[in-house]
Amino acid sequence: MAFFLLLVMLTGCAASPQDLSGKMFTFPEETKTAHVRLTTPTQDFSAVTVCLRSITDLSRKYSLFSLASPTASNAFLIYKNSESNVIDLYAGDKMAQFGAQDYKLNMWHFICATWDSASGLVQLWLDGKPSIKKFVGGPNITRPIVILGQEQDSHGGGFDIKDSFVGMMSDVHMWDYILSPCEIQRYVDDLNFTPGNVLNWRALEFQTTGRVLIENKEMTCQGV
Numbered sequence: 001m002a003f004f005l006l007l008v009m010l011t012g013c014a015a016s017p018q019d020l021s022g023k024m025f026t027f028p029e030e031t032k033t034a035h036v037r038l039t040t041p042t043q044d045f046s047a048v049t050v051c052l053r054s055i056t057d058l059s060r061k062y063s064l065f066s067l068a069s070p071t072a073s074n075a076f077l078i079y080k081n082s083e084s085n086v087i088d089l090y091a092g093d094k095m096a097q098f099g100a101q102d103y104k105l106n107m108w109h110f111i112c113a114t115w116d117s118a119s120g121l122v123q124l125w126l127d128g129k130p131s132i133k134k135f136v137g138g139p140n141i142t143r144p145i146v147i148l149g150q151e152q153d154s155h156g157g158g159f160d161i162k163d164s165f166v167g168m169m170s171d172v173h174m175w176d177y178i179l180s181p182c183e184i185q186r187y188v189d190d191l192n193f194t195p196g197n198v199l200n201w202r203a204l205e206f207q208t209t210g211r212v213l214i215e216n217k218e219m220t221c222q223g224v
């Protein structure tokens with residue numbers, strides 16, 4: 001009974017929102033298990049904006065943000081293609097490729113992606129620069145499971161080590177509407193932007209599995 005209560009408390013702690021300002025998730029090794037599962041308060045979306053910062057030295061393909069619904073494992077997916085300058089966006093299991101992106105290894109990048117079911121258009125913003133818009137369509141998203149560090153091939157699972165992310169990630173936000181270009185610019189400049197109303201880095205509900213660390217974002221000496 002005592003053990004059960006402890007378990008409930010531990011799970012309760014893991015699920016209560018945490019302010020991760022100034023922090024990052026470190027994914028230090030290539031596995032098919034280590035990941036972060038994010039909890040969304042809302043269960044129904046007709047539009048999505050996701051923004052995050054990440055750094056890696058992977059030259060293969062990998063998932064940056066995997067959102068699966070019961071009917072579509074790639075309900076909303078930001079996926080780095082194995083071609084160095086290509087990023088793929090999926091909605092409702094349909095994919096659009098964005099080429100000629102200035103995506104460098106060992107550099108922090110800001111990535112935002114938008115989609116709405118009314119137009120079916122997706123758009124990518126890399127370091128504050130917008131791509132063209134492309135059509136993928138896609139139905140509304142229901143019962144999402146959001147995973148960082150792995151790519152879902154089923155609702156909450158189906159991970160493949162070849163899609164895993166190794167590196168650091170921070171400032172993950174998700175909105176259930178499309179951000180305006182000015183709001184995206186405020187996010188990139190870390191000015192007074194409206195935090196995600198679905199996922200908010202400053203009040204994030206999440207559970208980590210495997211070797212994923214929460215560390216301070218400062219990676220170099222800032223001078224005295």
Ligand SMILES: *[C@@H]1O[C@H](CO)[C@@H](O)[C@H](O)[C@H]1NC(C)=O
Binds near residue numbers: 046
């Ligand atoms: C998707 O969601 C929007 C807004 O909630 C709603 O107006 C629309 O009817 C929904 N579409 C479908 C196909 O359910």
